[in-house]
Amino acid sequence: MSGFDGVEIHGAHGYLLDQFMKDNVNDRTDEYGGSMENRCRFALEVVEAVANEVGSQRVGIRLSPFGNHFEAVDSKPSALAVHMASALNKYNLLYAHFVEPRISSSFKAMESPYTLLDARKAFKGTFLVAGGHTRDSGNEVIRSNRGDLVVFGRWFLSNPDLPRRFKLRAPLNKYKRETFYTQDPIVGYTDYPFLADETPISKL
Numbered sequence: 001m002s003g004f005d006g007v008e009i010h011g012a013h014g015y016l017l018d019q020f021m022k023d024n025v026n027d028r029t030d031e032y033g034g035s036m037e038n039r040c041r042f043a044l045e046v047v048e049a050v051a052n053e054v055g056s057q058r059v060g061i062r063l064s065p066f067g068n069h070f071e072a073v074d075s076k077p078s079a080l081a082v083h084m085a086s087a088l089n090k091y092n093l094l095y096a097h098f099v100e101p102r103i104s105s106s107f108k109a110m111e112s113p114y115t116l117l118d119a120r121k122a123f124k125g126t127f128l129v130a131g132g133h134t135r136d137s138g139n140e141v142i143r144s145n146r147g148d149l150v151v152f153g154r155w156f157l158s159n160p161d162l163p164r165r166f167k168l169r170a171p172l173n174k175y176k177r178e179t180f181y182t183q184d185p186i187v188g189y190t191d192y193p194f195l196a197d198e199t200p201i202s203k204l
Contacts, residue, residue, distance in 0.1 A: 006058040007050055009043075012099055014070030017043040021065070021080060024073040036076070036083050043084070047091055056092045060128070066101035066114050077101070078114060085123035096123050097151060100131025120146060135166045158192045170195055 011017035019025050020042040026033050032042050043061075051059045065074060065081040074080045081098065088096050101114035120127050129141055130151035138150035156162045158175035165172055179188025 006060065006094060007054060008097065009046060009050060009059065009061040011043050011046075012062045012064035012069075013067055014072035017046060018064065018067065018069070018072045021084070022072040022074040024075070025071055036080060040080075040084060040087060044087055044091075047088065047093070051091050051093065057094050059091075059093050060095040060097055061088065061093065062097040062099070062130075064099035065119075067099060078118060081116060081119035082122045085119040089122075089124045093125055095126040095128050095149075097128040097130065100129055100133075102131055115146075117146060135169070157189070160192060161194050165195055168195075 009017070011021070020032060021039050023036075023039065026039050028034070028038075031038055033039060047059065047061060063081070063084055065084065066077040067073075085096060085098075098116050098119060100116065116129060126148045128149045128151050129147035130153065132154075133141065133150050133152065138152070141147045141150050152162060154175045154177075155172060158173040159165055162172075164170070173192050176188050182188070
């Protein structure tokens with residue numbers, strides 16, 4: 001495992017596993033297409049293979065059943081979320097990490113009639129949620145028992161001391177989206193200032 005503590009399987013955002021799961025893009029006619037059970041088969045086989053290799057308590061998976069990235073959309077996203085949450089119980093994973101329904105293909109939060117509550121109830125392990133949360137909305141997720149942990153991506157990237165800033169209600173560094181996924185020059189990953197070293201430039 002090259003010294004890593006664990007593996008998060010990427011089953012979200014229109015990438016390969018997500019393409020198998022979503023009926024808008026999976027038009028296969030073999031055992032990996034058609035029914036929801038068949039469409040989820042490949043993702044669950046990957047979960048089993050990785051868990052067998054490194055141990056189930058070193059494995060998590062990220063899923064976006066409500067996502068619409070790269071046309072990977074499902075006609076019954078709520079049912080897909082619950083099906084995967086239930087099926088994953090078999091593997092005793094460290095966690096399941098679900099992207100909130102309110103996140104669009106632009107990764108911006110929006111209003112949504114959908115919820116992860118049924119998937120939350122179906123999954124017996126640690127349930128993580130992500131979705132453009134702020135300090136206050138993340139705390140509300142925990143208070144309302146909609147998840148065990150809230151995941152922060154962009155705000156953690158631009159604020160390496162994010163937990164301290166949240167605790168102090170301190171201003172946040174604004175992330176620079178134009179530097180995401182760039183290789184040259186390599187900026188925007190390890191060069192955001194810590195709280196003690198900066199003049200506040202933005203508030204969440």
